[in-house]
Amino acid sequence: MPDMILKGKALKFGDNISTDLITPGRYAHLRSNLSELAKHTMEDADPTFVDKVRPGDFIIAGKNFGLGSSREHAPLVIKMTGISAILAKSVARIFFRNSINQGLPILICDTDKIDSGDEIKVNLTKGVITNSTSGIQLTFGKLPQVMLDILSEGGLIPYINKYGDFKL
Amino acid sequence: MGKTLTEKILSEKSGVDAQASDIVIAPVDLAFVQDTTGPLTIRQFQESGRSKLASPQQSVIFLDHAIPSPNRQLSNDHQSLRSFAKETGCLIFEGGNGICHQLVAEAFANSGDIIVGADSHTVTAGALGAFATGMGSSDIAIALALGKTWFRVPESFKITISGRFQKGVCAKDLALYLIGMLGADGATYKALEFGGEAANNMTMSQRLTIANMAVEAGAKVGLFPSDNITRKYLAAQGRGNKYKALYPDINANYEQTIAINADELEPMIAMPHTVDNVAPARTLAGTKVHQVFIGTCTNGRLEDLATATAILKNKKCNPHVRLIIAPASRQVLTAAIKAGYIQTLVTAGAILLPPGCAACLGLHQGVLGDNEVCLSTANRNFKGRMGNPEASIYLASPATAAASAITGEITDPRKVI
Ligand code: SF4
Numbered sequence: 188m189p190d191m192i193l194k195g196k197a198l199k200f201g202d203n204i205s206t207d208l209i210t211p212g213r214y215a216h217l218r219s220n221l222s223e224l225a226k227h228t229m230e231d232a233d234p235t236f237v238d239k240v241r242p243g244d245f246i247i248a249g250k251n252f253g254l255g256s257s258r259e260h261a262p263l264v265i266k267m268t269g270i271s272a273i274l275a276k277s278v279a280r281i282f283f284r285n286s287i288n289q290g291l292p293i294l295i296c297d298t299d300k301i302d303s304g305d306e307i308k309v310n311l312t313k314g315v316i317t318n319s320t321s322g323i324q325l326t327f328g329k330l331p332q333v334m335l336d337i338l339s340e341g342g343l344i345p346y347i348n349k350y351g352d353f354k355l
Numbered sequence: 356m357g358k359t360l361t362e363k364i365l366s367e368k369s370g371v372d373a374q375a376s377d378i379v380i381a382p383v384d385l386a387f388v389q390d391t392t393g394p395l396t397i398r399q400f401q402e403s404g405r406s407k408l409a410s411p412q413q414s415v416i417f418l419d420h421a422i423p424s425p426n427r428q429l430s431n432d433h434q435s436l437r438s439f440a441k442e443t444g445c446l447i448f449e450g451g452n453g454i455c456h457q458l459v460a461e462a463f464a465n466s467g468d469i470i471v472g473a474d475s476h477t478v479t480a481g482a483l484g485a486f487a488t489g490m491g492s493s494d495i496a497i498a499l500a501l502g503k504t505w506f507r508v509p510e511s512f513k514i515t516i517s518g519r520f521q522k523g524v525c526a527k528d529l530a531l532y533l534i535g536m537l538g539a540d541g542a543t544y545k546a547l548e549f550g551g552e553a554a555n556n557m558t559m560s561q562r563l564t565i566a567n568m569a570v571e572a573g574a575k576v577g578l579f580p581s582d583n584i585t586r587k588y589l590a591a592q593g594r595g596n597k598y599k600a601l602y603p604d605i606n607a608n609y610e611q612t613i614a615i616n617a618d619e620l621e622p623m624i625a626m627p628h629t630v631d632n633v634a635p636a637r638t639l640a641g642t643k644v645h646q647v648f649i650g651t652c653t654n655g656r657l658e659d660l661a662t663a664t665a666i667l668k669n670k671k672c673n674p675h676v677r678l679i680i681a682p683a684s685r686q687v688l689t690a691a692i693k694a695g696y697i698q699t700l701v702t703a704g705a706i707l708l709p710p711g712c713a714a715c716l717g718l719h720q721g722v723l724g725d726n727e728v729c730l731s732t733a734n735r736n737f738k739g740r741m742g743n744p745e746a747s748i749y750l751a752s753p754a755t756a757a758a759s760a761i762t763g764e765i766t767d768p769r770k771v772i
Pocket residue numbers: 420454455456474476651652653711712715716733734
């Protein structure tokens with residue numbers, strides 16, 4: 188199988204980006220209308236995000252990305268905007284699992300080495316991130332096998348559809 | 356090697372000898388959703404091609420976040436949740452019964468259970484010695500369908516609390532102090548296990564407040580041992596037969612041990628916009644507040660209303676403050692009516708809201724205006740949380756909230772009691 192490669196531009200955020208900033212509670216009435224909800228993605232962290240993001244781009248974050256609520260709408264709308272992966276120094280537990288369950292790769296690495304606008308290439312298979320703008324290479328931690336399997340099926344629902352059960 | 360509470364529960368349930376960092380599959384005793392995460396969960400459940408729940412009587416929908424509904428979209432979401440309950444036979448708690456976590460404590464959680472909910476504060480039931488944790492909609496959809504889920508067994512931090520709370524100091528102050536000490540990500544993916552003299556003496560209401568906030572330090576669960584206080588609580592809720600004692604082994608392996616002396620605690624505040632941004636209430640004296648909110652799954656219980664009532668008795672709210680009170684459940688509300696708390700609070704100027712999440716998450720019932728300040732007994736003060744990113748939220752105990760409602764500014768409750 189060829190290596191899984193993601194390519195795009197870095198859109199940078201700071202520490203502690205909560206699910207309230209990603210998909211604010213005041214839009215809870217749009218949660219059954221996902222395309223409308225997605226128009227407000229990251230609105231309270233960067234109101235221009237939805238206009239800026241291009242398919243393939245990466246969210247680059249500091250520590251504790253996705254803290255707060257369990258709303259899976261958060262990684263879901265991020266994925267819907269075209270983001271190919273989230274790179275963060277650390278990620279809150281529920282968001283991490285939700286992101287994988289949505290088939291959205293979320294990688295822990297030293298994001299200080301990435302600036303907004305940098306061209307990024309991620310080799311998911313080899314575990315290497317290349318910052319093509321600065322020439323710096325980064326590595327990221329390996330996921331537990333069950334998460335890798337879920338991710339490679341595109342999320343938890345397709346994974347269960349395929350296997351019918353969890354397989355450890 | 357002995358086992359932590361976490362390892363004990365996950366070993367017992369999964370049928371394997373579970374140690375921190377293992378991955379296990381375990382049956383769940385309860386899987387639930389609320390009205391803002393439920394619709395996506397149902398969609399995922401349907402996408403998994405299933406129509407039957409593994410166990411309808413262990414599957415629950417709570418209508419609590421948006422009740423009574425503020426708009427037609429959420430009303431329609433409620434309709435689809437009701438239809439799902441009808442089709443699958445799962446349990447449903449209509450709006451007005453209370454907040455999911457309070458109802459889980461009152462009606463479902465038992466020591467040694469595994470509980471998963473599509474809400475991050477599912478950790479609340481850790482107060483009863485249940486391994487209870489929040490998950491997203493996909494995970495809950497699959498837990499509903501299969502009756503089980505996978506877990507990585509978390510490493511545990513032992514939090515030993517000695518001494519006793521001084522006058523005017525509440526369990527909430529301990530929770531805020533601990534989160535300030537650990538940081539908002541200080542316990543990411545870990546289990547917090549509470550013990551020590553003060554923990555052993557805490558009422559169930561206090562334990563629920565502390566377990567509820569474990570997730571604000573990033574923790575996967577916040578567990579109390581199951582002891583005589585648990586036994587009494589379960590008996591009072593009509594589940595005395597479900598009690599079983601549950602303690603960690605003496606030689607359990609903890610990643611960290613943290614000691615806190617309750618004698619030394621003072622009223623605390625979490626300042627905008629993160630929960631770990633804490634300071635003693637006295638250092639913020641003079642900070643004007645426009646709204647005070649007493650309620651939520653953190654501090655909307657009878658004891659919390661009793662605390663507020665004792666401070667507001669024969670007093671009036673500051674005319675520039677809107678004091679909002681939302682009891683955590685119907686059981687809390689009826690008991691508060693009976694005890695005369697509601698009479699006192701409403702006479703003092705409070706706006707009484709129905710049992711539910713109310714103003715907590717910015718949907719309705721207390722959305723803040725630009726540049727307004729709210730002092731809330733909730734668990735989160737993130738930017739935009741109460742519906743307006745231009746507003747500020749400070750978190751405090753019910754005692755500090757009640758004292759501040761009288762003065763119109765952040766006030767150490769020890770000044771008024
Ligand atoms: S009261 Fe607030 S924190 Fe608790 S479940 Fe409701 S919205 Fe969430």
